[in-house]
Amino acid sequence: MELATILCFFAPFLFLVIFKSFFSPSKGRELPLPPGTMGWPYIGETFQMYSQDPNVFFSTKIKRYGSIFKSHILGCPCVMISSPEAAKFVLNKPQLFKPTFPASKERMLGKQAIFFHQGAYHANLRRLVLRTFMPDAIKDKISNIESVVQSCLNSWEGKSITTFLEMKTFTFKVALLSIFGKDEILYREDLKRCYYTLERGYNSMPINVPGTLFHKAMKARKELAQILAQIISTRRNKKPEEYNDLLSSFMDEKAGLSDEQIADNIIGVIFAARDTTASVLTWIVKYLGENPSVLEAVTEEQEAIIRDKEESCEEMGLNWSDTKKMLVTSRVIQETLRVASILSFTFREAMEDVEYQGYLIPKGWKVLPLFRNIHHSADNFKEPQKFDPSRFEVAPKPNTFMPFGNGTHACPGNELAKLEILVLLHHLTTKYRWSVIGAKNGIQYGPFALPQNGLPITLYSKK
Ligand code: HEM
Ligand SMILES: *[C@@H]1O[C@H](CO)[C@@H](O)[C@H](O)[C@H]1NC(C)=O
Ligand SMILES: *[C@@H]1O[C@H](CO)[C@@H](O)[C@H](O)[C@H]1NC(C)=O
Numbered sequence: 001m002e003l004a005t006i007l008c009f010f011a012p013f014l015f016l017v018i019f020k021s022f023f024s025p026s027k028g029r030e031l032p033l034p035p036g037t038m039g040w041p042y043i044g045e046t047f048q049m050y051s052q053d054p055n056v057f058f059s060t061k062i063k064r065y066g067s068i069f070k071s072h073i074l075g076c077p078c079v080m081i082s083s084p085e086a087a088k089f090v091l092n093k094p095q096l097f098k099p100t101f102p103a104s105k106e107r108m109l110g111k112q113a114i115f116f117h118q119g120a121y122h123a124n125l126r127r128l129v130l131r132t133f134m135p136d137a138i139k140d141k142i143s144n145i146e147s148v149v150q151s152c153l154n155s156w157e158g159k160s161i162t163t164f165l166e167m168k169t170f171t172f173k174v175a176l177l178s179i180f181g182k183d184e185i186l187y188r189e190d191l192k193r194c195y196y197t198l199e200r201g202y203n204s205m206p207i208n209v210p211g212t213l214f215h216k217a218m219k220a221r222k223e224l225a226q227i228l229a230q231i232i233s234t235r236r237n238k239k240p241e242e243y244n245d246l247l248s249s250f251m252d253e254k255a256g257l258s259d260e261q262i263a264d265n266i267i268g269v270i271f272a273a274r275d276t277t278a279s280v281l282t283w284i285v286k287y288l289g290e291n292p293s294v295l296e297a298v299t300e301e302q303e304a305i306i307r308d309k310e311e312s313c314e315e316m317g318l319n320w321s322d323t324k325k326m327l328v329t330s331r332v333i334q335e336t337l338r339v340a341s342i343l344s345f346t347f348r349e350a351m352e353d354v355e356y357q358g359y360l361i362p363k364g365w366k367v368l369p370l371f372r373n374i375h376h377s378a379d380n381f382k383e384p385q386k387f388d389p390s391r392f393e394v395a396p397k398p399n400t401f402m403p404f405g406n407g408t409h410a411c412p413g414n415e416l417a418k419l420e421i422l423v424l425l426h427h428l429t430t431k432y433r434w435s436v437i438g439a440k441n442g443i444q445y446g447p448f449a450l451p452q453n454g455l456p457i458t459l460y461s462k463k
Pocket of ligand 2: 305
């Protein structure tokens with residue numbers, strides 16, 4: 001996450017915290033706070049955290065204080081947790097911990113989007129989203145996804161590309177396909193133009209004056225809502241049976257959603273689906289390039305699927321049962337999700353004073369489950385820094401592997417994400433080879449963990 005993001009996230013709490021620390025008398029309960037240092041008043045430990053890789057900051061703290069410790073980032077007191085049990089506790093107690101985001105992010109995605117909510121409204125949205133993205137519903141989309149894969153790979157062939165940027169184009173198309181079904185093509189260009197402007201403002205300082213990226217993003221957000229209103233009204237004149245996509249799920253009368261609620265959630269799903277899946281794909285391309293024996297095993301598995309198809313004279317397209325045979329490839333995805341941990345952590349906020357393992361987590365404090373540290377702990381994974389997909393031949397211990405979160409807000413798109421990655425890898429490994437341009441080993445956070453410069457590569461056809 002960038003400093004700007006953190007800044008605008010915590011600034012609103014500053015006043016409150018300073019006020020509270022001077023005036024609020026300590027409660028009667030005598031539970032201690034978790035260990036840790038709060039740093040200087042006001043700035044807390046922000047500079048320590050940002051003067052280095054945040055994960056180094058976290059792991060240094062874990063070594064010193066254990067799996068639960070407190071800190072203070074830009075005026076905002078936090079408890080960071082890195083034990084599997086504690087992460088499970090926080091993510092599965094929605095009555096104690098609510099999701100929390102900077103106000104500027106809420107305005108950009110839309111206040112009614114699923115991430116920001118709890119209770120009945122959240123449960124209703126979740127049901128509608130899961131209905132569209134569960135295995136039975138996405139099975140039928142494989143051939144569409146496959147066409148998108150083929151046209152993308154075709155357009156990259158023989159060129160030098162930035163893997164992350166091109167993967168974003170791919171995941172954007174798949175997201176639109178699952179949201180708008182066959183109508184996707186009609187709206188692609190307009191939606192793309194607005195969405196890309198919105199995105200550029202997402203990581204900028206939230207200053208809403210003409211000329212700033214944030215201002216342009218807010219304008220693009222309005223235009224997006226207008227386009228979506230147009231799409232919804234066109235769809236109202238069509239027969240519902242013609243569609244089985246997220247929009248029709250949201251427009252179901254029984255769902256009871258307003259146009260504005262639908263728009264906020266469509267923008268929210270595009271946001272949740274796109275950069276996440278594209279960064280995972282970028283990491284996979286990187287790790288396969290660095291591990292020739294793994295690449296060979298994946299290619300062999302994918303070629304076997306093609307051979308089987310040729311022998312049985314089946315239609316050539318992939319189907320659901322083919323993807324279930326991709327065991328080696330699936331382990332590569334799991335191991336990439338673990339090593340890369342693209343969502344290093346998430347945020348919750350304590351809604352009341354909570355006691356956990358003898359410590360007090362005070363009301364209003366942020367709680368950060370540190371996914372990356374859980375995935376990189378030697379207690380949970382042997383030689384954690386090593387990329388070794390075969391470790392997933394044995395199921396990981398409970399709650400030690402949460403790339404899609406856990407509990408009430410766990411990722412409802414995980415099946416689609418895995419499916420589109422498998423289909424892309426099938427074609428990539430059987431028909432193409434690639435070389436990385438100017439191998440660099442850094443990680444950038446924007447806000448998802450990503451290989452330095454988005455991994456520039458040149459892609460060649462094998463033939
Ligand atoms: C590999 C790619 C992906 C990863 C690693 C990922 C990860 C996550 C994680 C960790 C959460 C929970 C965050 C929290 O608890 O604070 C989440 C939530 C969510 N994800 Fe994903 N995601 C991915 C792809 C997708 C896709 C493809 C979609 C849409 C089809 C999607 C839709 C969502 C939505 C709507 C939520 C919010 C759920 C709620 O608040 O109830 N994600 N994702
Ligand atoms: C999927 O394709 C395989 C060939 O790879 C074939 O044997 C199988 O019957 C197909 N399954 C379905 C459900 O069409
Ligand atoms: C949460 O974690 C438990 C234990 O690892 C697992 O059984 C469950 O399926 C997870 N739930 C979700 C929604 O990921």
